[in-house]
Amino acid sequence: MTVQDSRCAPGELGRGSPAAEPAALAAPLDLTDLSRRRNAPGRRAGLRRIRWLLRGLVPAALLIAWQWSTSAGLVPPTTLASPKSVLEAARDLIADGELQTALRVSAGRALTGLVIGAGIGVAAGLVAGLWKLGEELVDSTLQMLRTVPFIALIPLFVVWFGIGDTPKIVLIAVACIFPVYLNTFAGVRGVDRRLIEVGRVFGLSRTRMITRLVLPNALPSVLVGIRYAMGISLLALVAAEQINASSGLGALVMNASNQIRTDIVIVGVVVYALLGLLVDLIVRLLERLLLPWRPTIVKS
Amino acid sequence: MAADDREVLTMTNPVGTNPVGTNPVGTNPAPAQPAVVMRDVGKAFAARRILDDFALTIARGEFVALLGRSGSGKTTLLRILAELDTVDEGTVLAPRNRSVVFQEPRLVPSERVWRNVLLVLPRRESTLARAQEALAEVNLADHARAWPHTLSGGEAQRVALARALVHRPDLLLLDEPFAALDALTRLRPQALVHELWHRHRPAVLLVTHDVDEALRLADRVVVLTDGKVGLDLRVDLPRPSEGTGSRFDDLRSQLLAELGVARPASPA
Ligand SMILES: Nc1ncnc2c1ncn2[C@@H]1O[C@H](COP(=O)(O)OP(=O)(O)O)[C@@H](O)[C@H]1O
Ligand SMILES: [Mg+2]
Numbered sequence: 001m002t003v004q005d006s007r008c009a010p011g012e013l014g015r016g017s018p019a020a021e022p023a024a025l026a027a028p029l030d031l032t033d034l035s036r037r038r039n040a041p042g043r044r045a046g047l048r049r050i051r052w053l054l055r056g057l058v059p060a061a062l063l064i065a066w067q068w069s070t071s072a073g074l075v076p077p078t079t080l081a082s083p084k085s086v087l088e089a090a091r092d093l094i095a096d097g098e099l100q101t102a103l104r105v106s107a108g109r110a111l112t113g114l115v116i117g118a119g120i121g122v123a124a125g126l127v128a129g130l131w132k133l134g135e136e137l138v139d140s141t142l143q144m145l146r147t148v149p150f151i152a153l154i155p156l157f158v159v160w161f162g163i164g165d166t167p168k169i170v171l172i173a174v175a176c177i178f179p180v181y182l183n184t185f186a187g188v189r190g191v192d193r194r195l196i197e198v199g200r201v202f203g204l205s206r207t208r209m210i211t212r213l214v215l216p217n218a219l220p221s222v223l224v225g226i227r228y229a230m231g232i233s234l235l236a237l238v239a240a241e242q243i244n245a246s247s248g249l250g251a252l253v254m255n256a257s258n259q260i261r262t263d264i265v266i267v268g269v270v271v272y273a274l275l276g277l278l279v280d281l282i283v284r285l286l287e288r289l290l291l292p293w294r295p296t297i298v299k300s
Numbered sequence: 301m302a303a304d305d306r307e308v309l310t311m312t313n314p315v316g317t318n319p320v321g322t323n324p325v326g327t328n329p330a331p332a333q334p335a336v337v338m339r340d341v342g343k344a345f346a347a348r349r350i351l352d353d354f355a356l357t358i359a360r361g362e363f364v365a366l367l368g369r370s371g372s373g374k375t376t377l378l379r380i381l382a383e384l385d386t387v388d389e390g391t392v393l394a395p396r397n398r399s400v401v402f403q404e405p406r407l408v409p410s411e412r413v414w415r416n417v418l419l420v421l422p423r424r425e426s427t428l429a430r431a432q433e434a435l436a437e438v439n440l441a442d443h444a445r446a447w448p449h450t451l452s453g454g455e456a457q458r459v460a461l462a463r464a465l466v467h468r469p470d471l472l473l474l475d476e477p478f479a480a481l482d483a484l485t486r487l488r489p490q491a492l493v494h495e496l497w498h499r500h501r502p503a504v505l506l507v508t509h510d511v512d513e514a515l516r517l518a519d520r521v522v523v524l525t526d527g528k529v530g531l532d533l534r535v536d537l538p539r540p541s542e543g544t545g546s547r548f549d550d551l552r553s554q555l556l557a558e559l560g561v562a563r564p565a566s567p568a
Contacts (some may be wrong), residue, residue, distance in 0.1 A: 065489035194406050201382055201400045202419050202463070214420070293410050295449045 081263035089263035090270075091092050098252065103271060105248040108239060109165060110275075113172025114233040118226055125184025125225075129218070130210065142181055150175040160242070166242035175236040179228035185232045188214055189219025220294065223287055229281040238272060308559035333501035335471050336381065336502045341390035350376050352527030354390070360470070361501040363502045365514035368524035369559060374507045375403075377524065378475050381457070381505065395503075398471045400463035403479055404515075407448035414444040417463045434466040435459070438492060458492070465496055472502040476509065490517060494539070511555050512543050521551075521557045530552060531558040 063083060069075050070082035077085065094098035124142060127134035150171060158165035191214050199209045241250020249268055256264035336358035343351040350373035358364050368374045379385040380392060382400045407416045415429035422429045428444075435441050438458040448456060457477055464472060473491070478486040494517050497504055508514050514521045515535055523531040533551060 058443060068363075156421060194402070194404070196407070197384055197404045198400075198402075199419070200384065201398070204420055208420070212411070217408075219410075228485045293412075293449065 013243045021095060030095070072101045077262065078260045079262065081261075081266060085263045085271075086266045088269045089261070093252075093264070099267070099271070102247065102249045102252045104273075106241065106250065107275065109168050109240075109248065110172060110233045113169045113236065114176050114229060116169070117173035118175025118229050119234070120173070120181045121180025121221060121229070123226065124177070125181045125222070126188060128181075129185045129188025139185070142178065143263075146182075151235060154243055156238065163244045168237070169244075171240045172233050172236040175232045178230040179232060180222070180225040183221045183225025183228070186220065187218030190221065191217045220287075220291055223283065223290065226284045226286075227280075230283060231276065234272065234276055234279065237250050322548075330345060334358065335360045335362070335395055336505070337391070337393040337518035338381075339391040341380070341392060342388045343350055343373070343380065343385070344388055345376075352386075354528055356470075356522065356529060358418075358503050360503055363497055363504040363517060363519045364508070365506045365508055365521045367508065367511065367514055367521060367523060367555060367559060370509070372475055372524045373527065375475055378473050378505065379508050381389070381471070382473055395470035397469050398465060398473060399467060399469035400473045401457070401460045401464045401475065401477045403476045405448070405451075405460040407451075407456055407459055409448050410446075412444070413440070413446050413448065413451070413459055416448065416459060417466055419463065430460075430466065434462040437465065437496060438462045442536075453507060454481050454489060457481065458489060461489070461493065461496070463499065465502075468500060469502050472497070472504045474504065474506045476507050478513070479509065493517065511552055511559070514555070515551055516543050517549060521555060523556065531555065 028147065066080070067083050070077065070080060071084075081089070092097070099279050124138050128138040128142075129135070153174065154167070154171060157170055161170060195213050195217065196209065204212065204263040241248055242254065245251040245254065249271060253265050253268035256262075256268065307392050311469060311533070313436070314342060334357050336356065336397050338356045341354040343354075354377075366374050366377065376385060378400070380387055381394050385396075407413075408419070411419075414428060414435065417431040431442060432444055436446055438540070440455060440458055440462065443455065443459075445450065448459070449461065457480070461477070462472075477479050477493075478489055481489070489512060493504075493506075497517075504512070504518075506517060511528070512521050516539075518535055521531075521533045521535060522529055523533075525531070531554065533554060535550075535551060537545070537547060
């Protein structure tokens with residue numbers, strides 16, 4: 001490029017010297033044909049088309065085995081009701097409105113507990129995450145309480161709050177605090193330090209720094225915590241309703257269990273599962289609404 | 301105070317001797333006024349001295365490029381001027397209205413591009429108009445509503461540039477802003493920086509490891525060696541420089557020698 005460049009080039013690069021071929025180049029080189037394996041769109045697409053079929057194969061086989069073993073009398077209905085009678089039980093429960101009422105009561109408990117617990121968890125996580133003093137006050141206390149399995153608290157809550165809705169909601173709330181707290185705290189602390197420096201350079205006030213840099217960028221982590229908490233709230237709901245319940249899904253299932261009505265018990269279990277699915281759907285929707293700026297969310 | 305005056309004077313003398321014809325601006329703004337004054341600055345990280353009795357003055361509107369080997373303390377120096385790091389000893393004076401472009405764009409991922417440009421201002425119509433204007437200056441007017449993760453590296457860095465310029469800073473600090481871009485992609489933002497500097501006239505400290513970039517863009521090139529200014533060269537070339545010619549080569553080999561990149565000594 002320049003005079004100096006060309007002056008120093010020959011000695012250093014030695015490109016011009018027609019020396020004999022190095023020994024390494026004399027040996028024959030085996031080339032692999034990389035184009036042999038081609039994209040086979042036809043085969044891939046074919047597999048994709050029957051993927052759902054493949055995935056459904058085992059569950060369908062299980063269902064058939066279940067129906068066959070129960071209708072053939074191999075398994076008595078007091079042990080396991082047939083799929084057909086489960087469906088009939090579900091139809092009856094829906095027809096007289098019993099299932100809807102139970103579902104409303106149970107979902108109400110779970111939701112109330114979740115909102116209270118997640119609220120406390122987010123608040124505690126922010127206090128501990130944003131202020132050093134808050135961390136000292138809150139973190140070790142919550143870390144200590146976290147080691148208590150929440151189900152162990154049920155007898156105590158029954159003594160304190162009786163047997164109505166209150167002990168159940170309190171139990172669910174307590175169970176929900178920890179995952180939300182931990183993830184909120186980690187989210188706030190995990191906000192990229194380099195972004196905080198940007199805020200400092202451009203003179204953001206502390207309040208703006210929190211509302212525009214820290215909170216939005218901690219939100220994905222907070223939502224992960226809420227997602228965990230939603231799962232746990234269902235678990236706590238089931239546990240709380242097993243102990244004593246005069247209404248709700250738990251009461252329905254326990255009564256059926258006492259009467260050895262396995263068909264109704266299975267209906268209850270399926271409804272719990274459907275609740276879990278619903279909860280998952282709600283979290284996905286929340287993420288989509290609240291995190292439009294995340295590449296993974298946008299693409300999915 | 302007396303020491304201050306003397307320093308400023310020694311620094312601005314070369315500006316006076318600069319042939320007016322080589323300066324694209326033509327009229328020099330009051331040359332005696334400094335934008336940055338650093339005196340007797342010391343800075344150490346765990347017993348390693350990064351800056352040692354360091355002194356540097358940058359005049360208002362002056363474009364200074366800072367070269368130095370990797371790990372010589374260029375970023376530390378820039379962070380001190382950005383008030384992100386503190387000095388152990390010495391005096392540092394800088395204007396209040398400063399902006400920084402970091403090596404990475406550092407856009408806030410949860411804010412759209414135009415909100416990133418006006419981070420401190422409230423969300424209003426007038427704010428949007430101002431951001432649009434700044435984005436138009438870096439040729440990104442139609443990306444105002446995009447999310448940062450959809451931008452290419454060069455685009456994101458231009459947004460960072462718009463964010464740095466929107467408040468009309470008196471001092472613009474650039475820390476290897478184009479280092480992550482390939483040599484071809486780098487040319488346009490380089491020209492853009494020159495153009496925007498020419499238009500708004502902030503004092504600029506451009507940290508770079510690219511000798512050619514420093515010579516093409518800056519009034520003055522400073523090399524940081526062992527915690528001190530090892531070389532302080534005035535670039536007396538017409539600008540924007542094409543990066544050729546014997547004077548360019550001469551300056552460049554002086555800089556390369558100071559940086560310790562071995563080159564056969566020029567006979568001239
Ligand atoms: N926060 C820090 N703590 C300890 N050492 C640091 C810190 N920041 C920078 N250094 C050290 O200071 C030296 C100069 O770093 P830096 O200013 O980033 O160099 P440059 O930008 O010139 O490559 C390096 O050796 C680096 O390891
Ligand atoms: Mg650096």
